[in-house]
Amino acid sequence: MSISSFLTKKILKSLFFPAHNRGKALPKKLIKILKKDPGFWDLPELPEIGSPLSKDGLIAKSQKELSKRFKTKRCFFGVNGASGLIQSGIIAMAKPGEYILMPRNVHISVIKTCAMQNIIPIFFNIEFSSKTGHYKPITKKWFKKIFKNIDFKKTKVVGVILVNPYYQGYAAELEPLIDICHQNNLPVLVDEAHGAYFLFCENLNLPKSSLKSNADIVVHSLHKSLNGLTQTSVLWYQGDLIEESNLIRSINLFQTTSPSSLLLSSCEESIKDWLNKKSLSKYQYRILKAKAIFQKLLRKNIPLIKTQDPLKIILNTSKIGIDGFTADRFFYKNGLIAELPEIMTLTFCLGFSDQRDFIILLEKLWKKLQKHSKTINNFKGLKPPFKLVETPKIDIGSAWRSKTYKMPLYESIGKISGDIICPYPPGIPLIVPGEIIDKDRIDWIRTQSLYNEYLVNSYIRVLNT
Ligand SMILES: Cc1ncc(COP(=O)(O)O)c(C=O)c1O
Numbered sequence: 001m002s003i004s005s006f007l008t009k010k011i012l013k014s015l016f017f018p019a020h021n022r023g024k025a026l027p028k029k030l031i032k033i034l035k036k037d038p039g040f041w042d043l044p045e046l047p048e049i050g051s052p053l054s055k056d057g058l059i060a061k062s063q064k065e066l067s068k069r070f071k072t073k074r075c076f077f078g079v080n081g082a083s084g085l086i087q088s089g090i091i092a093m094a095k096p097g098e099y100i101l102m103p104r105n106v107h108i109s110v111i112k113t114c115a116m117q118n119i120i121p122i123f124f125n126i127e128f129s130s131k132t133g134h135y136k137p138i139t140k141k142w143f144k145k146i147f148k149n150i151d152f153k154k155t156k157v158v159g160v161i162l163v164n165p166y167y168q169g170y171a172a173e174l175e176p177l178i179d180i181c182h183q184n185n186l187p188v189l190v191d192e193a194h195g196a197y198f199l200f201c202e203n204l205n206l207p208k209s210s211l212k213s214n215a216d217i218v219v220h221s222l223h224k225s226l227n228g229l230t231q232t233s234v235l236w237y238q239g240d241l242i243e244e245s246n247l248i249r250s251i252n253l254f255q256t257t258s259p260s261s262l263l264l265s266s267c268e269e270s271i272k273d274w275l276n277k278k279s280l281s282k283y284q285y286r287i288l289k290a291k292a293i294f295q296k297l298l299r300k301n302i303p304l305i306k307t308q309d310p311l312k313i314i315l316n317t318s319k320i321g322i323d324g325f326t327a328d329r330f331f332y333k334n335g336l337i338a339e340l341p342e343i344m345t346l347t348f349c350l351g352f353s354d355q356r357d358f359i360i361l362l363e364k365l366w367k368k369l370q371k372h373s374k375t376i377n378n379f380k381g382l383k384p385p386f387k388l389v390e391t392p393k394i395d396i397g398s399a400w401r402s403k404t405y406k407m408p409l410y411e412s413i414g415k416i417s418g419d420i421i422c423p424y425p426p427g428i429p430l431i432v433p434g435e436i437i438d439k440d441r442i443d444w445i446r447t448q449s450l451y452n453e454y455l456v457n458s459y460i461r462v463l464n465t
Pocket of ligand 1: 109
């Protein structure tokens with residue numbers, strides 16, 4: 001089957017990204033241009049349009065309007081996902097050899113940038129729930145403890161990265177955390193890939209957007225948390241701690257010379273759609289409906305885990321002794337496709353279309369799955385084996401560029417990793433270049449690999465030392 005044939009295949013129920021749900025929730029204006037003669041709209045950087053970095057043209061005008069609307073200094077559309085703009089943001093913040101403080105659950109795009117530029121990550125651990133197998137949101141108390149454990153005189157820390165919300169929807173109160181960073185004169189980049197819509201819904205008891213919590217750079221994935229096409233993203237910039245010219249240069253460094261006019265238009269329309277009163281009330285209604293779906297499923301005794309993002313429905317499969325990967329395969333075979341399988345859970349993303357029929361389908365399949373289950377006691381998430389604060393043993397960039405050889409992961413204890421081991425989704429690295437591979441880490445990955453096919457029999461490149 002060709003890719004194009006697959007793209008038109010029907011799926012009984014898709015609860016994965018992009019959040020427009022196979023076009024159902026795309027902005028009306030985008031649907032209108034897509035209905036025109038196919039390809040008619042695929043234009044180059046004509047002077048009337050320009051690019052995200054040009055001074056004039058429709059893109060510059062739209063970006064200016066939006067940054068004015070949200071009282072930021074600048075905003076830039078991106079066509080290489082949130083990944084691309086996160087990478088630019090990091091390079092604007094740190095030079096090679098400088099340190100950035102970041103939680104252990106950063107996205108792989110952060111690690112790739114560090115490896116590329118030899119920016120040194122100082123990882124801090126996050127509290128973990130063995131009941132869900134997930135990291136908990138970061139509290140102010142925890143964050144203060146992290147800061148106390150860093151020797152700022154010895155290490156040239158130049159910025160902080162925070163991820164909020166997490167893939168599953170857990171969100172912290174960010175303002176106090178950002179305040180702590182700012183008191184230390186450190187700029188903060190918030191990877192809000194999963195939380196763009198928080199910006200438009202202050203009345204719905206959702207987490208406060210990081211943009212309103214004074215983050216210096218905020219990156220949104222528009223296909224994950226608004227109704228943009230895949231690859232669309234936006235970066236918001238404010239404050240005085242990051243130099244604007246550095247940011248512009250960094251965006252330029254990663255930008256294609258031929259950004260897709262369709263994707264750029266999708267960036268614009270997906271944001272403007274949420275500024276349109278009529279569409280906004282439709283989406284807000286969907287969010288309320290998502291909360292109702294959660295409650296209805298609970299009433300049907302389906303074990304769910306609540307997070308701060310109502311659009312994520314997390315099924316706690318461990319309650320019936322089934323891991324999320326097995327459950328995912330079962331649902332997939334039955335036409336219900338989820339977004340994120342993990343050891344103890346399976347996360348569905350409701351997106352922005354009407355999902356009422358999900359309740360009946362999930363209930364039916366859950367009952368069927370229960371029949372297959374053999375309840376195993378003590379199904380607990382294994383705590384990640386990380387220290388409170390740590391940096392890779394040798395520089396991440398040097399390790400990445402060193403001579404390496406390939407060996408089975410499970411035989412690599414005591415070696416230094418030259419590789420990133422990272423299942424996707426969620427795209428959170430388990431080992432990064434320059435880290436020592438110790439027994440605890442291997443045991444932890446081994447437990448995960450019982451469930452995660454990606455990790456079974458995996459190999460790792462280690463340094464020739
Ligand atoms: C927390 C987080 N940040 C960033 C990204 C990258 O987003 P994109 O796929 O838009 O590049 C992801 C993707 O999974 C993510 O989960």
